[in-house]
Amino acid sequence: MKHLVFVALVFVARVFAIGQSASAAPVPDQSSPATSNVPGAPTPSVHTDRSITFTLKAPDARTVEVAGGDGLGSGPFPMTKNAEGVWSVTTPPAVPGFHYYWFVLDGVAVNDPSSETYFGYGKETSGVEVPEAGADYYAIADVPHGEVREKRYLSKTTGEWRRARVYTPPGYDKSPRTRYPVLILQHGSGEDETGWTRQGDAQFILDNLIASGKARPMIVVMDRGYGTRMATPPVKLGPGTPAVEVKTAFSAFEDVIVHDLIPAIDASYRTIPDREHRAMAGLSMGGMQTLFITLHHMDLFAYIGSFSGPIVPNLDSKQSLGSVPPGPFDTKTAYEGAFKNPSAFNSRVNLLWLGVGTAEPELFRAGIGGAARALEAAGVKVVYFESNGTAHEWQTWRRALNDFAPRLFRN
Amino acid sequence: MKHLVFVALVFVARVFAIGQSASAAPVPDQSSPATSNVPGAPTPSVHTDRSITFTLKAPDARTVEVAGGDGLGSGPFPMTKNAEGVWSVTTPPAVPGFHYYWFVLDGVAVNDPSSETYFGYGKETSGVEVPEAGADYYAIADVPHGEVREKRYLSKTTGEWRRARVYTPPGYDKSPRTRYPVLILQHGSGEDETGWTRQGDAQFILDNLIASGKARPMIVVMDRGYGTRMATPPVKLGPGTPAVEVKTAFSAFEDVIVHDLIPAIDASYRTIPDREHRAMAGLSMGGMQTLFITLHHMDLFAYIGSFSGPIVPNLDSKQSLGSVPPGPFDTKTAYEGAFKNPSAFNSRVNLLWLGVGTAEPELFRAGIGGAARALEAAGVKVVYFESNGTAHEWQTWRRALNDFAPRLFRN
Numbered sequence: 001m002k003h004l005v006f007v008a009l010v011f012v013a014r015v016f017a018i019g020q021s022a023s024a025a026p027v028p029d030q031s032s033p034a035t036s037n038v039p040g041a042p043t044p045s046v047h048t049d050r051s052i053t054f055t056l057k058a059p060d061a062r063t064v065e066v067a068g069g070d071g072l073g074s075g076p077f078p079m080t081k082n083a084e085g086v087w088s089v090t091t092p093p094a095v096p097g098f099h100y101y102w103f104v105l106d107g108v109a110v111n112d113p114s115s116e117t118y119f120g121y122g123k124e125t126s127g128v129e130v131p132e133a134g135a136d137y138y139a140i141a142d143v144p145h146g147e148v149r150e151k152r153y154l155s156k157t158t159g160e161w162r163r164a165r166v167y168t169p170p171g172y173d174k175s176p177r178t179r180y181p182v183l184i185l186q187h188g189s190g191e192d193e194t195g196w197t198r199q200g201d202a203q204f205i206l207d208n209l210i211a212s213g214k215a216r217p218m219i220v221v222m223d224r225g226y227g228t229r230m231a232t233p234p235v236k237l238g239p240g241t242p243a244v245e246v247k248t249a250f251s252a253f254e255d256v257i258v259h260d261l262i263p264a265i266d267a268s269y270r271t272i273p274d275r276e277h278r279a280m281a282g283l284s285m286g287g288m289q290t291l292f293i294t295l296h297h298m299d300l301f302a303y304i305g306s307f308s309g310p311i312v313p314n315l316d317s318k319q320s321l322g323s324v325p326p327g328p329f330d331t332k333t334a335y336e337g338a339f340k341n342p343s344a345f346n347s348r349v350n351l352l353w354l355g356v357g358t359a360e361p362e363l364f365r366a367g368i369g370g371a372a373r374a375l376e377a378a379g380v381k382v383v384y385f386e387s388n389g390t391a392h393e394w395q396t397w398r399r400a401l402n403d404f405a406p407r408l409f410r411n
Numbered sequence: 412m413k414h415l416v417f418v419a420l421v422f423v424a425r426v427f428a429i430g431q432s433a434s435a436a437p438v439p440d441q442s443s444p445a446t447s448n449v450p451g452a453p454t455p456s457v458h459t460d461r462s463i464t465f466t467l468k469a470p471d472a473r474t475v476e477v478a479g480g481d482g483l484g485s486g487p488f489p490m491t492k493n494a495e496g497v498w499s500v501t502t503p504p505a506v507p508g509f510h511y512y513w514f515v516l517d518g519v520a521v522n523d524p525s526s527e528t529y530f531g532y533g534k535e536t537s538g539v540e541v542p543e544a545g546a547d548y549y550a551i552a553d554v555p556h557g558e559v560r561e562k563r564y565l566s567k568t569t570g571e572w573r574r575a576r577v578y579t580p581p582g583y584d585k586s587p588r589t590r591y592p593v594l595i596l597q598h599g600s601g602e603d604e605t606g607w608t609r610q611g612d613a614q615f616i617l618d619n620l621i622a623s624g625k626a627r628p629m630i631v632v633m634d635r636g637y638g639t640r641m642a643t644p645p646v647k648l649g650p651g652t653p654a655v656e657v658k659t660a661f662s663a664f665e666d667v668i669v670h671d672l673i674p675a676i677d678a679s680y681r682t683i684p685d686r687e688h689r690a691m692a693g694l695s696m697g698g699m700q701t702l703f704i705t706l707h708h709m710d711l712f713a714y715i716g717s718f719s720g721p722i723v724p725n726l727d728s729k730q731s732l733g734s735v736p737p738g739p740f741d742t743k744t745a746y747e748g749a750f751k752n753p754s755a756f757n758s759r760v761n762l763l764w765l766g767v768g769t770a771e772p773e774l775f776r777a778g779i780g781g782a783a784r785a786l787e788a789a790g791v792k793v794v795y796f797e798s799n800g801t802a803h804e805w806q807t808w809r810r811a812l813n814d815f816a817p818r819l820f821r822n
Contacts, residue, residue: 106472106473108467111528115535117528123449123525140563145563149559150558
């Protein structure tokens with residue numbers, strides 16, 4: 001019996017662990033648990049001045065620091081331990097938006113058990129959401145909501161079952177005869193197909209834009225932006241990778257999009273399956289992929305968006321990617337000559353949209369801004385967008401989507 | 412320029428981090444990376460004898476151990492460090508199925524960066540999938556696939572936007588006039604609405620059962636099994652919590668299911684909205700909740716399943732939950748007298764299903780098996796299922812669902 005009661009206690013302790021964390025003492029002052037936390041976890045807590053308090057119980061650790069995305073500030077931030085073995089630090093006011101972060105515990109990067117996880121840096125990573133005053137365009141609101149669906153499809157290119165996420169707009173199920181245009185929307189490197197709906201709140205941005213009549217109802221398809229052709233080795237990507245090998249990797253993903261994903265989506269959903277009703281956009285690496293793929297397939301896409309996508313005009317270069325400085329953008333030769341005839345490009349492409357955050361490294365601003373200016377000067381119609389004060393992070397890309405989506409499918 | 416090149420290198424290193432992890436050296440012998448890993452991560456790797464090799468790079472750590480779910484064996488397992496600062500251990504052969512695990516790094520439980528994360532223990536947790544020879548009922552196969560959707564709904568009970576996951580069966584979108592029965596399927600404590608599709612592979616179990624004609628096409632709704640009524644404090648659940656307070660917590664969730672979730676589902680999906688076409692089941696705490704809710708609402712449910720759900724016949728008891736031994740099950744008084752008239756119960760309820768794993772603590776087997784035997788002896792029709800050799804873990808519940816779902820909606 002003693003054993004049974006012990007088992008019962010252990011069981012119940014485990015059963016209700018979540019209830020216990022929900023009952024922890026509230027943190028002091030005008031701060032709130034981040035919405036990115038595990039439900040009930042009191043920290044990270046965000047103060048009214050956007051400073052953030054982090055805690056971790058680690059009585060036996062020698063050092064604990066907080067490190068993370070640019071918008072958190074110039075960390076890492078050393079934490080200090082109290083008598084109960086809880087380490088804590090309050091970081092300086094952060095930039096609004098979603099920031100990846102992690103603890104460095106005796107030299108090892110580990111997640112915060114109080115945070116939900118978000119796929120970034122090629123792994124599950126902690127994240128902290130810092131509210132932006134007055135910005136409600138990405139909040140869940142009492143408007144009709146679309147749905148985010150997990151779609152599996154078999155890829156002939158890679159030979160694997162692939163996962164995509166698909167946003168269907170409000171009313172999709174109620175209007176079984178209505179067909180919709182499609183935006184393919186890609187994450188950045190190290191992220192995956194969950195990024196736009198977990199970190200980016202794309203579904204709420206679309207819900208709100210559609211509810212206010214600012215955007216047309218559309219289907220948004222978010223794929224996992226990696227792929228290796230069957231029976232070929234994966235490209236070993238890194239700073240020293242020759243640009244031509246990057247091209248090999250992107251080319252496999254191009255075939256996934258063109259030959260596997262688009263047919264699977266058109267077969268599964270009530271799309272309008274023509275170029276005038278198909279857009280592609282992506283952030284960072286997803287922006288590179290968008291330019292690479294759409295400029296090869298203008299028969300498939302009429303709307304193109306690159307959100308903070310590095311401008312790499314020539315993937316046939318013998319240079320390695322890490323050694324490419326942002327040089328002048330030659331509109332005649334860049335991207336295999338896609339822009340060499342501006343009037344032909346303008347009559348074919350309904351929207352070319354390039355954006356960057358003003359707090360991104362100069363490399364991005366110079367490359368993206370320079371390309372936009374060169375294209376404009378050559379007569380190519382381009383929308384150039386700057387996100388004020390935000391870095392190479394999700395707040396830049398939420399704003400980008402909020403500007404980009406209303407411009408789609410207007411022709 | 413030097414700065415720009417440095418920024419470029421840092422950027423590209425981050426951009427392609429996932430590519431690098433995919434290119435790590437293969438592990439020796441007949442082992443394969445677990446399917447629960449981050450794509451490309453070589454460990455945890457599962458050997459043919461079901462032993463598992465774990466690794467973590469932590470040059471400055473003093474101790475690292477692996478700990479986790481029952482099926483891993485009687486850990487924690489101390490790891491040893493090599494000259495490169497990589498800690499590793501190969502654990503004894505594990506029970507097949509999905510096991511939660513974590514590293515204990517200088518005394519702190521942390522996730523494995525090589526594992527995807529799975530919500531358990533009230534937080535995001537690492538997990539390792541150990542194949543079961545010959546068991547393909549939960550594998551993704553080349554059969555028609557349903558979809559898993561993220562549904563948001565506003566709860567009048569709790570005053571919050573709630574998340575549910577909804578499985579719609581293959582063909583749902585193609586047959587806009589077909590209506591479907593509904594199974595509400597709940598996770599265990601410390602888990603959330605993602606458990607059944609992430610850890611449990613419920614969508615593939617249903618896809619496979621439906622493809623082979625063994626189960627009727629159905630909608631499966633998985634809700635987040637927690638809730639606190641508006642303007643009331645959350646119940647502080649723990650081993651010493653009086654059973655009556657557990658009842659308060661379950662009662663709030665009951666109202667969510669009955670007054671918020673079911674109406675939202677019936678309004679959003681093509682359900683057959685009557686009791687003969689509505690089932691509820693759950694695992695562990697979800698089984699407790701299922702019995703609590705369905706036995707109060709036999710006007711709403713005709714099919715009932717409790718998978719490893721602790722039998723707590725009387726939540727009005729003054730005892731705390733942790734002190735309740737598995738006593739004799741009085742069919743006259745248990746569950747507020749729901750079984751006191753066996754023939755009335757049998758004519759009203761199409762299926763009462765109770766299951767448990769043979770490797771679960773005796774507390775569970777005695778309580779669940781004892782209840783099943785007492786109900787049978789009293790003339791209540793009950794299906795009692797034992798999962799051979801599996802513990803209080805997901806393999807038990809996959810098998811449970813695979814046995815339970817084919818029995819639904821046959822009347």
